[in-house]
Amino acid sequence: MDDQGCPRCKTTKYRNPSLKLMVNVCGHTLCENCVDMLFVRGSGNCVQCDTPLRKSNFRVQLFEDPAVDKEVEIRKKLLKTFNKRDFDFPSLAAYNDYLEKIEEIVYNQTNNVEVEGTKQIIEQYQRENREVIQRNKVKLTREQEELEEMLLLEQQGTEQRRLDLLQDEQRQLQAKRKNKQALLDELERSRVPATILLAQHKDRVAQLETQIEKQKQAVKTSTVFSTGILMGQTVSLQPMAKIEEVLYRYQPLFIETYGPPVPELDHLGRLGYLKHVRAALPQDTAGGYSSGLACHRALQDAFSGLFPIQF
Amino acid sequence: MAVDEGEHIGTITDVVHYALEKLRCEANTKCYNKLSTSGKESMLLGRYEEQVLFRYYEKRLLDFCNAFKPTMPKAVVGTAIMFFRRFYLNNSLMEYHPRIIMLTCAYLSCKVDEFNVSSTQFVGNLLQETPAGQERVLEQILEFELLLIQQLNFHLVVHTPYRPMEGLLIDIKTRYPPLENPESLRKSADDFLTRANTTDAGLLFAPSQIALIAILNSASRAGLNMDSYLSECMGMKDNREYIVKLNESMRRMKKLIKDYELPKAEEVSAYKEKLERVHLEFNTSTNKRKRGYEEDGHVAKIQCRTEDEEWTDED
Numbered sequence: 001m002d003d004q005g006c007p008r009c010k011t012t013k014y015r016n017p018s019l020k021l022m023v024n025v026c027g028h029t030l031c032e033n034c035v036d037m038l039f040v041r042g043s044g045n046c047v048q049c050d051t052p053l054r055k056s057n058f059r060v061q062l063f064e065d066p067a068v069d070k071e072v073e074i075r076k077k078l079l080k081t082f083n084k085r086d087f088d089f090p091s092l093a094a095y096n097d098y099l100e101k102i103e104e105i106v107y108n109q110t111n112n113v114e115v116e117g118t119k120q121i122i123e124q125y126q127r128e129n130r131e132v133i134q135r136n137k138v139k140l141t142r143e144q145e146e147l148e149e150m151l152l153l154e155q156q157g158t159e160q161r162r163l164d165l166l167q168d169e170q171r172q173l174q175a176k177r178k179n180k181q182a183l184l185d186e187l188e189r190s191r192v193p194a195t196i197l198l199a200q201h202k203d204r205v206a207q208l209e210t211q212i213e214k215q216k217q218a219v220k221t222s223t224v225f226s227t228g229i230l231m232g233q234t235v236s237l238q239p240m241a242k243i244e245e246v247l248y249r250y251q252p253l254f255i256e257t258y259g260p261p262v263p264e265l266d267h268l269g270r271l272g273y274l275k276h277v278r279a280a281l282p283q284d285t286a287g288g289y290s291s292g293l294a295c296h297r298a299l300q301d302a303f304s305g306l307f308p309i310q311f
Numbered sequence: 312m313a314v315d316e317g318e319h320i321g322t323i324t325d326v327v328h329y330a331l332e333k334l335r336c337e338a339n340t341k342c343y344n345k346l347s348t349s350g351k352e353s354m355l356l357g358r359y360e361e362q363v364l365f366r367y368y369e370k371r372l373l374d375f376c377n378a379f380k381p382t383m384p385k386a387v388v389g390t391a392i393m394f395f396r397r398f399y400l401n402n403s404l405m406e407y408h409p410r411i412i413m414l415t416c417a418y419l420s421c422k423v424d425e426f427n428v429s430s431t432q433f434v435g436n437l438l439q440e441t442p443a444g445q446e447r448v449l450e451q452i453l454e455f456e457l458l459l460i461q462q463l464n465f466h467l468v469v470h471t472p473y474r475p476m477e478g479l480l481i482d483i484k485t486r487y488p489p490l491e492n493p494e495s496l497r498k499s500a501d502d503f504l505t506r507a508n509t510t511d512a513g514l515l516f517a518p519s520q521i522a523l524i525a526i527l528n529s530a531s532r533a534g535l536n537m538d539s540y541l542s543e544c545m546g547m548k549d550n551r552e553y554i555v556k557l558n559e560s561m562r563r564m565k566k567l568i569k570d571y572e573l574p575k576a577e578e579v580s581a582y583k584e585k586l587e588r589v590h591l592e593f594n595t596s597t598n599k600r601k602r603g604y605e606e607d608g609h610v611a612k613i614q615c616r617t618e619d620e621e622w623t624d625e626d
Contacts, residue, residue, distance in 0.1 A: 259519065271485065272485050273481060273482075273485045275484075275485070276480075276481045276484040276485060277481060295481060297474070297478075298474055298475075298477045298478035298481060299478045299481065299482060300478070301470070301474045301475045301478050301518070301519060302474075302475040302476070302477075302478025302479045302481075302482060302519050302522060302523075303478070303482075303519065304517075304519055305517030305518070305519045305520060306517070306519050306520060306523060307550075307553055308553065308556045308557075308560075
């Protein structure tokens, strides 16, 4: 989270989690306060690498690793010049080569490798492709404008819907109020007994509510039934073909024990085995244990395997 | 324990008996060949010597389990001995020292039979060692545990004859009134079972058979005749063959027990020395604490990790 403190004042980052780290072109970070202090005159040298820097070059760090931020900045700047698109190239291989060149330049600049040579490459490219760059810039801006227009439209659509909803609610409230007012007026004016008037009023309220319900439901037009069949699809009413299969017959499990038969668990008490087994204590029976279980297990162990196996 | 030449090799037990002996010889020769490449054949153990030492260590295992605090249930002891026996069916004593394997068997059988003893408590029973020595033994046990499980082919559940014996006693009490006091049979049957533990009986007969033979044996010692029990209650009267075979097995088991002789002290000390020398000679090359399963490369041990750390430091 706060991976490391500001390299200069070290402690302040932990004490103040809202404090942000700023990165600039050399890739080293400084917290906001340190930036203000060091660059009070507008320009100075980086603390760790001593490159001359300007205060305006500091940007808020978005990534944990300041090297990543540095690379992102370099890339942004580079792609302003190297802005050819895939249809500008005759073949996919050529486009890929171009992209690789860009990556090399980015890598060189990030790791401060061959700074001079890289700069020359950039300048050369700029000179050669001035018109292409210009053209692509224009195209890019046009695309961005289109995107922005679409976003705007969407926003407007949501706004509109919100307003409609509000209006609906308002209308309903008003209708209710009118109803109540009408009831009061009638109670005042008419000669019909009050109970009948109340009943009429209730009817009207019920009607209003059903209307509101219908309106809400009308919004959700469904195209499928709950079973998944589309509405309007004709379903054949012919009976489905019967698939006959063999009925499953239960066969109880039979295990060869090579020994005399063991009495069933339920019969043990009747046959008198349980007299010779230690009785179950109340604590044991609470868990479902019964002396018959131990007896049955001992008998099974005693009887299985007694008869020699014939080969 | 070879079968006498005079006996007819007919039943399945004989075949198995031969097979057991063959397995042990094979294990011995395999190890022999592996270790004899260095030319020191005279110091390796032969089959008879291994057998003597095996019996000696088995007795020690039995004593250890009997002296164990808290008292180890008989089933756990039976399981431990069975593990020990099965392990040395396929491996030679020269490869893995029986002293450590014996303790590992006991430890594993406590776990398998749900006799919960903590590891410190377990090594606390080794009274002749200092606490540091006990720690070392514990480490060795933990190292060999996985190897033991592997050599047992992961068959960890052992059916000992104790529960079948209880079952038979219950059955006798319920269905065989002619025998007035079955409890009197219990003590000598127990004895019989303990002695049968030290023989190959567990590998040759089903546990229920061993229990039945134990009870029949103690009954005949007390002069009681249980034939009617066998024919009536066990339903064997329709099948006289069963009774014949049962008698045959009983005879064989008695012979096994009779043939068991305690190892002689001089022989034991001589062979033990030889064993120690073999282990010292051949097992220090792969680091004194032999890592059996590690050669498969599955488990990274603490030793290996420290070695790695050293390497990176120098790097």
